[in-house]
Amino acid sequence: MTIKFGPAGLGPVANAEKVLGQYKKFGFKICEIAFTYSVYIKKDDAERIGKKAKELGIDLSIHAPYFINLNSLEKEKVEASKKRILKCCEIGEELGVKRVVFHPGYYGKMSREETYKNIKREIQELMNYIKEKKWKIKISPETMGKVNVFGSPEEISQLVKDTGCDFCIDFAHILAREKKVDYTKIKKLFPQKEWHCHFSGIVYGEKGEKHHKTTEKEDWKNLLKKLK
Numbered sequence: 001m002t003i004k005f006g007p008a009g010l011g012p013v014a015n016a017e018k019v020l021g022q023y024k025k026f027g028f029k030i031c032e033i034a035f036t037y038s039v040y041i042k043k044d045d046a047e048r049i050g051k052k053a054k055e056l057g058i059d060l061s062i063h064a065p066y067f068i069n070l071n072s073l074e075k076e077k078v079e080a081s082k083k084r085i086l087k088c089c090e091i092g093e094e095l096g097v098k099r100v101v102f103h104p105g106y107y108g109k110m111s112r113e114e115t116y117k118n119i120k121r122e123i124q125e126l127m128n129y130i131k132e133k134k135w136k137i138k139i140s141p142e143t144m145g146k147v148n149v150f151g152s153p154e155e156i157s158q159l160v161k162d163t164g165c166d167f168c169i170d171f172a173h174i175l176a177r178e179k180k181v182d183y184t185k186i187k188k189l190f191p192q193k194e195w196h197c198h199f200s201g202i203v204y205g206e207k208g209e210k211h212h213k214t215t216e217k218e219d220w221k222n223l224l225k226k227l228k
């Protein structure tokens with residue numbers, strides 16, 4: 001098994017190729033481009049940056065904007081959320097990106113079951129659109145760190161089963177949400193050969209994630225021991 005390590009964030013378009021060159025020197029094999037506040041790369045630049053990444057042997061992924069809720073009571077908000085994900089897919093295709101990672105949504109006042117049904121339906125629609133466009137890109141809902149936010153490992157695993165979508169396992173989020181990481185459970189929930197994962201230090205309380213923090217050496221050692 002191979003593990004490819006890389007950072008979250010590529011930085012501004014103007015420096016992208018230079019930064020990719022530095023990443024290569026550091027030994028990074030993957031990089032997640034943060035469209036978390038906006039889809040800041042234009043089509044023309046995307047093609048150029050994607051080419052450079054390929055040349056250097058660095059896989060790219062995208063983190064979609066934070067402003068996404070596929071379970072909003074307001075239809076316009078769901079539509080806007082889907083548009084943001086699809087915009088990432090469109091630029092992602094130019095970049096040659098494998099997947100777009102996103103935070104699927106909130107329970108709000110709805111039950112877990114109802115939330116699941118709604119999010120599943122919207123993901124299915126997104127995937128239909130991607131198929132129609134003949135895009136190769138995958139969409140990857142992420143395991144979430146707050147107890148009252150949709151995205152338990154079980155929910156994400158079920159989405160993969162029901163829709164065929166991809167997934168992102170965020171180990172820091174799982175730790176914050178469940179107060180421990182049950183690696184045996186995670187391996188059962190995600191029998192797929194390829195995993196896209198996030199990892200970092202995290203501060204959490206009863207309700208889960210408070211904020212991320214610098215990853216300690218011990219955290220790394222612990223994770224890698226568990227994930228042979």
Ligand SMILES: [Zn+2]
Pocket residue numbers: 063102103142
């Ligand atoms: Zn995320």
